[in-house]
Amino acid sequence: MFFKHLQKVLKENIREYGMFIALFVIMVIFTITTDGIFISSRNISNLLNQTGYTAVLAVGMTLVIVIRHIDLSVGFLAGFLGAVAAIALEFWGLPVYLVIPMILVLGALAGLVTAFPTAQLGIPSFVSSLAGWLIYRGALLLVTAGTGTIIITDDAFNAIGNGYIPDIPDIGILPEIHKVTLLLGLIAIVLFIFNELRSRKKKLEYDFEVLPMDMFILKLVFVSVLVGLITWVLSGYNGLSWTVVVVLIVVALYHFITTQTVVGRHIYAIGGNPDAAELSGISVKNLTFAVFGSMGMLAALSGILFASRLQSATTTAGTLFEMDAIASAYIGGVSAAGGVGQVTGSFIGAIVYMSLTSGMNLMNVDIAYQYVVRGAVLVAAVIFDVATRSRGK
Amino acid sequence: MNTPILEMKNITKEFPGVKALDNVSFRVTEGEIHCLVGENGAGKSTLMKVLSGVHSHGTYTGDILLNGQLQEYKGISDSEDAGIAIIYQELALIPEMSVYENIFLGHEISSNGFTVEWNETIKRANEMLKRVRLDVNPSTKIKDLGVGKQQLVEIAKALHRDVKILILDEPTAALNEDDSENLLNLLREQREQGVTCILISHKLKEVIEIADTVTVLRDGQTVCTLNAAEGEISEPVLIKHMVGREIDNIYPSREHYIAEHVALEVKDWNVYDPQLGRELLKDINFNVKKGEIVGLAGLMGAGRTELALSIFGNPDGYHTHGDVFLDGARVSFGHPADAIKAGVAYLTEDRKGNGLILIQDVKQNITLANLREISKRGVVDNNTEIKTANQYRTSLDIRTPSIEQKVQNLSGGNQQKVCLGKWLFVKPNVLILDEPTRGIDVGAKYEIYTIMNRLVKEGMSIIMISSELPEILGMSDRVYVVSGGKIAGEMPIGEATQEKIMDLATDY
Structure with a gap:
């Protein structure tokens, strides 16, 4: 009975769970090949911090690809805005609490500018964002021309990319363990279980279809164990980093917007069939602006995370970020045909992508082979996606 | 004059669920202008697609005889080689290319099979343009010509291949009166030169003016073939044959x-x-x-x-x-x-093209145009949505295993009901x-x-x-x-x- 249910649920949701299975397999392989170094607290913590700036881009790129567009400009936009942030902090002496919102707003504006030729004039986004790619690359070189690399000395700013959330003072129990992280993990598990139970109860009240009880419990146990494991691993090092906090907030917010709100549904409708969406009273133009605006803002955030992590703005910051983000989104199950893809998928895709880099670095694999492997994984992920899509009806 | 150049015998063509052609026979005499008339959906275009090989041999039953010889076209190129050219209502020209490039598209003139002889092409294009009486520079781009002239370029494109049978599918539908008159005159001239012409048209006046013979189709069957020489063609007669079916009892009784x-x-x-x-x-x-x-x-x-x-x-x-x-x-x-x-609500004619979001499910399609109704502060209430969708599923009797079924998997009738549900939900x-x-x-x-x-x-x-x-x-x-x-x-x-x-x- 139990296995029959499990088989059925897995079969029906192979696409959604495929990503997690892939991540799990990759992690196991690297853990074996690196004698466990890969799964160490320190490495996982590093891995997640490195994923941060790609992950936020991948989240924004998900929406862009869902509405059948692409944004190539975001890599150098992130680099450029990171440099602007550095200049504002170091040369203009602006406080960090002013610089961050300013950079985010600038990013959103830049996104709207990229969207203009596409949304207003119907020019392919590949072209308009390629123009942005060139322009921001030039702009980045321009603002760093006099100084070269700009070292950032603001501690608060640098903490975003390097700092960890504070812990309560050592009171003797669980030494060496980040207790606040552990506590947050526990709270997250409790909230998750509570939320699932409530929504199940409500669905049953309405007489709607729900998972069979054994599968429901399995899901609760699985997710709880997963979250528990991750928090345990993280709390064994420095705890939750600010980068991870920021990324989790972004992913949660965008997941909520895309799955629960009217705007989110309209975005997926446009991706599914722009003509039908327009005739259903949805303004394709306005939402195209909105999606590119959000992409620009997330590019700004990515630039902040990266500059903060390096504690400096460099002349090459942002190089190929856009490609990493696009690859992450495709690995995460976003369809190039539009209308299909989840931000959580892209987030996992980004982690998979970074895991490959991290694992192969630990194995001392030559960078040339690393690119080949990443390309192979990308194409394998997309083939898997296409193969399961035609079945998953 | 009386030898049939083309005979289509007992053609039957079925699409899933529909018999588009039912035992149709169609006979065209050499050197005539033969008009094919009938209501929308009578099977005219399907018949011509069978003839031109769009529906390849084997997908229909019946025989096509050209000059008495059995033809089995596997594709359009086969029928083209046999001397049949078809010009669709939607013109198949490439707007960004010049007139001469379009005329010789796919049949480029080349002596070595590799490089195109552009001078020869332009010269020959000029000859063809003269033949269709089109006075334009052959280097003009298609997009800079009016619809009427584009139509003539299409004909030139067909004629240079030495066609025996020229088929035109509603060629004058998009033309104004002058352009239509020009086109009809051109067809008459081609008739003089021995080209047989099959014309599909809805404009009965035009049919009466130009046709030597008219075949009427209705509901996928040949109704009759009328001859101009014997004075059988007139508007009332044509209309009678086109619509002459009893209205079957498929309409629920109406009160007003x-x-x-x-x-x-x-x-x-x-x-x-x-x-x-x-x-x-x-x-x-x-x-x-x-x-x-x-x-x-x-x-x-x-x-x-x-x-x-x-x-x-x-x-x-x-x-x-x-x-x-x-x-x-x-x-x-x-x-x-x-x-x-x-x-005001508008249910589109093309439900797959711009009516439904095929990759989304029944529920999402039904609520799409009025999501605000089931949301609070911009957040969609999933439970209300499911209730709403189920309500329309019941009241419109949408047959689907679940409201979470993707609409691409539903039958046409049920898809249409989903469209209807979507528009009823906006309460127009x-x-x-x-x-x-x-x-x-x-x-x-x-x-x-x-x-x-x-x-x-x-x-x-x-x-x-x-x-x-x-x-x-x-x-x-x-x-x-x-x-x-x-x-x-x-x-x-x-x-x-x-x-x-x-x-x-x-x-x-």
């Missing part, structure tokens, strides 16, 4: 619920398409009352869909001029969203239905008609665009006939007959 109150009125409405560069609609006046079903009859391409779109927020960016009144108040919709908000006062029963089976048709009756009983006004005359007659309270972008006539249902409507619809 019409109130005096005018729900929607359109006055002196003119629509110009800046992309095509021509006027689509001219001086349109019509209205629909509360509780009334108004039928907009006419042939495909008459401008009815454009009329609906131009009123419904004008998403294609036409230039419009004139007034629309909703419940007596003048309105102007800048976007479909405005129209929906004001209580005026519902425009564009070909509401196209491509769905008889049972589903009946159900949709029943739903329409229920809606007008509840006080809704329905504008029904339909190319099927029986449907117009079976469902409308009042009929407008649209022809060539104009309202050609209006009549209460009591006075409407198939003949009358067809007469107005074909009168350009």
